[in-house]
Amino acid sequence: MPVKPEILKVTPTARSRLFQVEELEIRFSNGVERTYERLASRGNGAVMMVAIDSEDHLLLIREYAGGIEDYTLTLPKGLIDAGETPLQAADRELKEEIGFGCRRLDPLKEMTNSPSYMGSTLTAMIARDLYPCKLEGDEPEPLEVVRWPLSQINELVAREEFTEGRAIAALYLAREFLQQEQ
Structure with missing residues (x-):
C-alpha cells in the first residue's frame, strides 16, 4: 500500500x-x-434509494437537472441533514420525493462521485415495505413519480433520459443484493 x-x-x-x-x-x-x-466537502453526505413497491416496481422521479439543462429520470435522493442518520434521511427523502415512507432500508454501498475532485459521499440503499406518507420537500416544482418494473432494469438503463451514473450503479448493486437474498 x-x-x-x-x-x-x-x-x-x-x-x-x-x-x-x-x-x-x-x-x-x-x-x-x-x-x-x-x-470542498461540506455537509453530511447524501442518500439515494432504490425504492421497490409491493408489486416489484421501482419508484423513480423525473426532475429538472440544471447541470444538463433538461429533465432526467432518476432515483429519489437527497442530502443528509445535520443530526440525521443516513437511514433517517433516506426515509424523509422518500416521503418528500415520492410520497412513501418505508419500513425496511438496506444500505448497499457508500459511493463517491468523482474522488479526484470531490470528497462528498452518497449512500445507496434499497427501500422496501413502503407505505403512503407525504412530507413537503424543497423542490421548486412537483416531482413526477414513475413506476418501472424491477425486472426491466436493463431497459431502464438503456433509456436516453436515465443517465445518472450513481443511479445506474445503485440499480445494479440492488439487483445483486436481491439475488443474493433469495
Missing part, C-alpha cells in the same frame, strides 16, 4: 452559494510536490 501524501496547505480559492473550491498543496512520499484543486 502506498504511503499517503502529506497535505502541506489548503487554501480556499472560490466560493458560491453551493460550492467552495480549494487548492491543496501536496507532497508525495517520493518528494514530488503538486497542487490539486477540489470541491
